[in-house]
Amino acid sequence: MAWECDIGGCGAVFEDAESAVVHQTTEHERRECKVCGTVVPDGYLAIRHTFTEHSRAEYVRAYGASSEDVRNREQLLEEIESVADTQTLADELDQ
Ligand SMILES: [Zn+2]
Numbered sequence: 234m235a236w237e238c239d240i241g242g243c244g245a246v247f248e249d250a251e252s253a254v255v256h257q258t259t260e261h262e263r264r265e266c267k268v269c270g271t272v273v274p275d276g277y278l279a280i281r282h283t284f285t286e287h288s289r290a291e292y293v294r295a296y297g298a299s300s301e302d303v304r305n306r307e308q309l310l311e312e313i314e315s316v317a318d319t320q321t322l323a324d325e326l327d328q
C-alpha cells in the first residue's frame with residue numbers, strides 16, 4: 234500500500250508509513266495545536282497529538298470538526314499504528 238501526503242495538496246507518495254510521517258515532519262511547516270498552542274509537526278503527529286492529549290470534544294470545538302472528521306482521523310491513526318514500526322519512527326524522528 235502506498236502512502237500519500239495530503240498536507241496542502243502536497244501529493245508526495247511513499248512506500249511505507251514511516252517514510253510518509255518522516256516527510257511530513259521534516260518537509261512541512263509545524264503548526265500550532267488549536268487546543269493548547271503547542272507547536273507540533275503537521276500530519277500524523279499533529280493528529281496523534283490532538284487525539285492523545287485532548288478529548289474528542291476539545292478537538293471538535295477547537296477545529297470545528299464533524300463526527301466524520303473525528304472518525305476519519307481515528308481510522309488514519311489506527312491504520313498507521315497497525316503498519317508502522319512506531320519504535321523505528323520514534324528513532325528516526327529523534328535524529
Ligand atoms: Zn508532503
Ligand SMILES: [Zn+2]
Binds near residue numbers: 282
Ligand atoms: Zn494540543
